[in-house]
Amino acid sequence: MNVMEKLKILADAAKYDVSCVSSGVDRANTAGGIGSSASSGICHSWTADGRCISLLKILLTNKCIYDCKYCVNRCSNDNPRASFTPRQVAELTIQFYRRNYIEGLFLSSAVEKSPNYTMENLCRAIFLLRHEYKFNGYIHVKAIPGADRILVYRLGLLVDRMSVNLELPTVLGLQQLAPQKTYSALLEPMSYISNQILAFPHQSGRTKERSFVPGGQSTQFIVGATPDSDWTLINATQKLYDKFNLKRVFYSAYVPINEDKNLPALTNQPPLKREHRLYQADWLLRFYHFRAEEILDKANPFFDPDFDPKITWALRHPELFPIEINKADYRTLLRIPGIGLRTAQRIIKERRFSMLGYHNLKKMKAVLKRAQYFITCQGRYYGDVPPEPQYIRQALLTPNSQMSIWGG
């Protein structure tokens, strides 16, 4: 089988994994080497479904000994199968990289023969890239649960990011859909990787030195393959950030590929809206100092389809608003709908020189359409409806028909 035929099979099988951004590592090229890593993610193209292509995302092999229900590669499926040689992976990566098609490699794999066999081949491919081709670009590899620690360790010294995909947030889901996997087997390499990362000296700034998985660890959940609620997912996410220091948790709206009594029907559309809301909530956890239990709880286990999680939170807490932008501290500013990280930083910087008015906010790229209902500037409220949840809700849903509420 030639490389083109293999690529057809092994790129197609890899595309449902979405954990594919190349940020977080800033590394200079080394003498005689090729490649660097830019800490601000670089997109190289956008696919027809509007997703950014940054890494060459392929499987080393799609031959699998397991039979996870939701997966295209499960052994009970009658698919064409192929495996790249480690050399082919390295060569393809370098040739794509030289032409600036890609930012690096995301190498994942099904489990061929045994976890160790597969993991050894992953190591070989990455070793070739780093040592023979002197590749300094970004590499993300999937660790194979069940493989020896020494292999995880050796691979960890070569790559920028490693991930173990949990896919499902509950033990029950795993039992039904991936009966050969157990939670403890998935969490074991995760905790090992996170301990190793902590054991290595922390590096910051642009460096040529290698440490253990400098870009951090990530994982992925499938959304909508099981009846698990958004609350379950976001709560699991929080725990992973707390416990394993994960860099990112990714969510992938489940695309029905296989028929199974435990899976949604093949005609189901992937729940893209849910996926989007999960990312918004995840953003609040990572950058806005929110906790999972503030965003959702047992009584409200699903996201509001009409409002993003930050607005939903704000509407549930009218006692905290409106917030005076000239006084509030940074973390409080971050809680205002329509005010992002950049805007909050600017507010802090600029109000040292003069009191800020509503017009200043406009120039600082605050989204006033939303922020107007949650702030005061020098004591004055600028919203076009009274600052109460029921009015705000209305106004946000029907942006043009609010004037009458003031009785005008």
Add this chain to the structure above:
Amino acid sequence: MIYIYDGTFDGFLTCIYQNYYDAKATKIYRDEAWQMNVLEEHLHITTDPDKATRVYKGLHDRLSEKALEEVFYAFLSNDSDKENYLMDFIRLAFKVGIKIDSMYSHAAVLPIREIVQRVMSEKHRFMGILRFKDTGSCLYAEYAPDHNITGLLAPFFCERLANERFIIHDVRRKIAAVYYKKWYLTDFELSQPLSITSAEVEIAALWQHYFDTAAVESRINPRLQRSCLPRRYWRFLTEMQHKSKPYSANIVVNDKIQISSFS
């Protein structure tokens, strides 16, 4: 007084100099952008490297590195009014010095920041979407950016592709960054059809194929794709060549031809 200059950075700095020692400039235009208006007095400014250097030094001493970079980036933009925004910015900068860095919403600062943002984001975009072809003797990339960013892009690729030889060709401005161990900017046009290797054809086909496979069918969304990657960039992209009219009219596949300037 309206100032007319030759479009070079030195020329522009000469205008700034003149403006302090001569009749104050009301507007500054490049000679090709200026539309003769008999009612307004105008002055043709001759570029003077000494005066330019003095203004540059003044800026260097008074401004932070960030603000200095902003002046330069804004100058590389294609905004037809950039000189006038820059003049306001520089006048303010000489007055307030490094304080200008935190004056986000000042009327003389905001337009510059916006222009700079556009230039930077185009630079960042092309860090990703510039495409090289292997000619057998060097890597060659052609593109037509809105802003004059070739000189900003070159250092990034010099590091990344340190062991290669490459040319980044801005076909709109007919200039190129040429790299072999060191890089320089030069006027540039292809004098003969571009020749590429047969390996190049193969790799490009692999990439094109990879690109088509990567989309998940049930999520296809052409509008989203176009908003992320506007159509005007497609003609230079290897993966889009079959979907839009490619830019390179004739490419010859030849494994032997060497580009002579690279001996």
